[in-house]
Amino acid sequence: MSEGRPLELSGAAFEALVAKVAAACARAIEALPAQHAAGCVGAQGVAEALAVRWPIAETPMEGGIDAVLARLERAFAASLATAGPGYLAYVPGGGLPAAAVADLLAGVMNRYAGLSEAAPGPCALEDDVVRFLARAVGYGPESGGVLLSGGSLANFSALVAAREAVLGAGADLRAATIYTTSEAHHSVVKSARLAGIPPAHVRRVATDERLRMDPGDLARAVAADRAAGRVPFCVVTSAGTTNTGAIDPLGDVADVAAREGLWHHVDGAYGGAFVLCAQGRARLAGIERADSVTLDPHKGLFLPYGTGCLLVRDRETLLRAFSMGASYLQDFDAAAEAIPSPGHLGPELSRPFRGLRLWLAFALHGAAAFRSALSEKLTLARRLADGLRDLADRGVPVELADEPQLSVVPFRLARRPDQTLARANAENAAFLRAITARGRVFLSSTMLPGPDGPIYTLRACVLSFRTHADRIDALCEDVAAAARAVGRA
Numbered sequence: 280m281s282e283g284r285p286l287e288l289s290g291a292a293f294e295a296l297v298a299k300v301a302a303a304c305a306r307a308i309e310a311l312p313a314q315h316a317a318g319c320v321g322a323q324g325v326a327e328a329l330a331v332r333w334p335i336a337e338t339p340m341e342g343g344i345d346a347v348l349a350r351l352e353r354a355f356a357a358s359l360a361t362a363g364p365g366y367l368a369y370v371p372g373g374g375l376p377a378a379a380v381a382d383l384l385a386g387v388m389n390r391y392a393g394l395s396e397a398a399p400g401p402c403a404l405e406d407d408v409v410r411f412l413a414r415a416v417g418y419g420p421e422s423g424g425v426l427l428s429g430g431s432l433a434n435f436s437a438l439v440a441a442r443e444a445v446l447g448a449g450a451d452l453r454a455a456t457i458y459t460t461s462e463a464h465h466s467v468v469k470s471a472r473l474a475g476i477p478p479a480h481v482r483r484v485a486t487d488e489r490l491r492m493d494p495g496d497l498a499r500a501v502a503a504d505r506a507a508g509r510v511p512f513c514v515v516t517s518a519g520t521t522n523t524g525a526i527d528p529l530g531d532v533a534d535v536a537a538r539e540g541l542w543h544h545v546d547g548a549y550g551g552a553f554v555l556c557a558q559g560r561a562r563l564a565g566i567e568r569a570d571s572v573t574l575d576p577h578k579g580l581f582l583p584y585g586t587g588c589l590l591v592r593d594r595e596t597l598l599r600a601f602s603m604g605a606s607y608l609q610d611f612d613a614a615a616e617a618i619p620s621p622g623h624l625g626p627e628l629s630r631p632f633r634g635l636r637l638w639l640a641f642a643l644h645g646a647a648a649f650r651s652a653l654s655e656k657l658t659l660a661r662r663l664a665d666g667l668r669d670l671a672d673r674g675v676p677v678e679l680a681d682e683p684q685l686s687v688v689p690f691r692l693a694r695r696p697d698q699t700l701a702r703a704n705a706e707n708a709a710f711l712r713a714i715t716a717r718g719r720v721f722l723s724s725t726m727l728p729g730p731d732g733p734i735y736t737l738r739a740c741v742l743s744f745r746t747h748a749d750r751i752d753a754l755c756e757d758v759a760a761a762a763r764a765v766g767r768a
């Protein structure tokens with residue numbers, strides 16, 4: 280540390296600091312397999328959270344980095360164990376250590392990655408990543424994209440681009456109407472609201488028995504809205520819904536969108552990354568016909584939280600929606616305009632050098648490692664579905680709500696003939712708690728449509744790069760034990 284300038288770490292002091300942090304990270308990585316799969320939230324987590332608070336003081340924390348790391352260990356423990364191999368709740372990702380190293384580098388170098396004029400080198404590497412993802416989706420050389428903070432921002436930016444492309448700048452939005460299903464992620468409705476679309480004009484298109492959009496109903500809804508004076512302009516499909524991993528019929532919807540002049544946005548925040556493996560690519564056929572696609576690398580490409588991606592078939596559509604200039608930027612050399620500027624392709628200006636997280640991970644591991652990890656997740660979901668069916672054959676009354684369309688497996692205890700829906704739902708909630716209590720896997724639940732009301736359904740989402748067959752087999756054992764614990768086996 281320089282005397283009298285504590286914010287300016289010397290090279291040696293920085294190295295010593297990072298060595299301690301690296302050792303703590305290494306211990307945390309080694310501890311992941313044996314930790315409780317759920318982590319610590321709820322009342323216990325809040326109590327621990329209150330105990331680790333440290334009101335910001337004028338002087339440094341006593342004990343320096345050792346004290347800081349000890350306190351942080353407790354703070355991290357008071358949270359869901361999202362990095363662990365048993366985390367199968369919501370939508371996992373795991374958090375690649377290579378990407379964390381990229382964050383360290385990007386933070387220390389702190390280059391201005393909003394405009395390529397200010398950082399042509401970093402922006403070029405970020406463009407390498409965007410081009411790779413656009414090619415994987417099936418887009419051609421006119422395509423483009425931008426890395427954002429997550430799927431929500433990508434969906435929002437897509438709707439803004441759609442609005443500008445189809446309705447034009449400054450259009451009257453009072454009649455503007457978009458189409459999706461009730462299975463779409465709630466960020467789609469939020470994005471529509473942020474983009475100025477009246478909430479009542481977010482139409483819920485009917486779904487089939489596997490919760491996929493019905494393109495016939497979409498066409499009928501568009502016709503009815505036009506007849507009523509509304510202005511249909513966009514349809515949002517899901518390439519893997521959060522609830523069950525359902526894939527809307529992307530090609531059939533693309534046909535309707537082309538006929539009706541609608542922008543077709545595919546929300547692939549959960550499932551879009553499966554285009555990287557052959558099995559997944561086949562299931563997502565038609566995605567390449569969409570006008571825009573959300574991918575969420577902090578899910579399907581295993582990055583730590585904070586990286587989403589919006590891809591568009593025609594890069595000009597993003598530039599039209601987001602590019603702006605200002606007199607205080609006039610000094611930049613226009614030569615770098617050949618390299619895309621994230622600041623002109625999305626809502627942010629100053630932003631982290633996000634692309635390094637993926638670029639460095641691809642550079643260290645190769646794209647093949649990602650393809651094979653994604654393929655493994657699809658195989659594991661199949662293994663889980665087969666394992667649950669085996670349990671059912673052996674008398675454990677567990678049923679699949681659907682076959683896995685990607686890597687989500689929705690299942691529940693079958694309802695007894697004499698059981699009310701409310702009792703069946705309460706029993707399934709107890710079943711979930713009994714699985715979690717065993718500590719090896721952590722699942723979440725949702726409500727799926729049923730003949731007499733929403734049915735409580737457990738869901739295992741296999742997406743962490745750290746989850747392998749041993750965890751899936753442990754889950755099957757724990758399902759059987761939990762069924763016994765709630766008196767059903």
Ligand SMILES: Cc1ncc(COP(=O)(O)O)c(C=O)c1O
Nearest residue numbers: 370429430431464466521548549
């Ligand atoms: C299908 C889908 N879309 C969008 C999102 C929102 O993504 P984010 O949480 O990165 O904003 C999610 C999050 O789980 C999702 O599953």
